Amino acid sequence: GIAQLRNFIIYKGSSCGRKVELVSSKNTTRTCSECRALTGPTGLNELSVRFWECACGAQHSRDINASKVILKTGLGLSLEQNVEVETETIKGSV
DSSP, X not given: OHHHHHHHHHHHHHHTXXXXXXXXXXXXXXXXXXXXXXXXXXXXXXXXXXEXXXXXXXXXXXXXXXXXXXXXXXXXOOTTSOOOOOOOOOTTOO
């Protein structure tokens, strides 16, 4: 499933002239998207924890935080900077 989805995304990106960056999802649910600390819940028993607070005071939804970490990493942004990311709307492509 995931490998096929990744291949589709790479194919579609290259056919549209886009650069596709593959980002490892390792520790993305544990890494704070604000300060980059690994303070999120760990282990199998902690998978049920959906919201957590970092030592820096940032509050996170586990999945939304992981998506922010992956996006910032893929765009090459430093996680130490507080940068607003604007996304480009591509008309007519799906």
